[in-house]
Amino acid sequence: MTKDFQASKPIYIQIADQLSSQIVRGEISAGEKLPSVREMAIQSGVNPNTIQRTYSEMERMGIVETKRGQGTFVTENEQVLKALKLRLQTDIIGVFVQNMKELGFSQEEMIEGIQQYCRREQA
Amino acid sequence: MTKDFQASKPIYIQIADQLSSQIVRGEISAGEKLPSVREMAIQSGVNPNTIQRTYSEMERMGIVETKRGQGTFVTENEQVLKALKLRLQTDIIGVFVQNMKELGFSQEEMIEGIQQYCRREQA
Amino acid sequence: MTKDFQASKPIYIQIADQLSSQIVRGEISAGEKLPSVREMAIQSGVNPNTIQRTYSEMERMGIVETKRGQGTFVTENEQVLKALKLRLQTDIIGVFVQNMKELGFSQEEMIEGIQQYCRREQA
């Protein structure tokens, strides 16, 4: 029954998510050039092939565009970036709702909980 | 730098969280006997030492009590169980709020998002 | 100007095309199990990673489905298989029309040519 400990997502996906997050929250701008495959590999401490896969996956999703011999660039297509933000948001909410339901909380209690949490945080 | 991929929590913590969750949502009742260390180890497919550590940690937090020669039992102290539920809830909410803020969402947008998500899920 | 001699498509795409063709013309049936990654690699005389990539690409396109620990199977979704046939057909026609136009043939001459060719072939 209970198996799948460690269960960590593949590194190439983790990096893609990380970059996606940075793009969505504006740390990396639309049209901006990402580090080259090799450079990013060094920065992240992984094999260049892994970054290659990250970039390929992101290109497949339309988040970046690659220009042979020039580099990999964040798309300027606002539609795609909007959809990306929505997807990331939905993922996070999905995990949250799932976890809260497992603890037996209703939708109202979730919202209540967030409001309390934020009030407490401000103080 | 950045080399914290795979980042999975220790197995004994994972199991503790899992048990805590089951307790909070009533799958395991207050006062109920948990499986023996050996049995639990087999069920989970891990080393008995790992389960021992899980139970120790949970006892340290007051969630379970061990009675020599009888086994490990969920506490009947409602205060502790309430606090446990609150802690788990707060953890989940904390992660959620953190993630959503990183994407640039306000508190109102978070709540809005959850409501939309739940509406969509019902359909 | 004139460069790009050799211009051969990547091996993993060539194999995907080859398999797709076999599927479309019924040599491999819907639902059938493909050779394992390692076996196919030996058959094709390439590295297992290359076949892995082939299968991944085909899964991305919905042509095959992989079941962990069991193997890779041709989809039974007729819609997808129909679309695949259409795509392969369109590709072939595209190349043909392109080539014929470069030789200065009109649409009518292309059709005429095919009819003559087929008549001659029968004899």
Place this chain on the structure above:
Amino acid sequence: MTKDFQASKPIYIQIADQLSSQIVRGEISAGEKLPSVREMAIQSGVNPNTIQRTYSEMERMGIVETKRGQGTFVTENEQVLKALKLRLQTDIIGVFVQNMKELGFSQEEMIEGIQQYCRREQA
């Protein structure tokens, strides 16, 4: 077995085909002088020996004639040029029919497919 990937035709043949195509569609006229071996080699970015072989092959087929000290000229023999056009056309059609048959298409479906393709292309 099966190890014929990359399968690109020899460069000297590729160039011959390219020149033949240009001749057939009138980009290079009958009787016109082709670039010198050396010049053509530079244009194409290949070794002069390769071009020499291209010209030899084309002379063998009667498509060009070399005049010592003057250069290589496209034949003015209309019969040959007509035959060349026919041969190129037949080759293309042969490949096309072969491919379509492998996908299980009948002659009627081929023609139908081309007509649809051309209609779609105009739009």
Place this chain on the structure above:
DNA sequence: GTGGTCTAGACCACA
């Protein structure tokens, strides 16, 4: 320089 492909060999989770 850039990205794209390929090989060789390894370890993992799942069944």
Place this chain on the structure above:
DNA sequence: GTGGTCTAGACCACG
């Protein structure tokens, strides 16, 4: 056994 991921190191085409 299966497929999935990762590393290490190589060669290629393109600009």
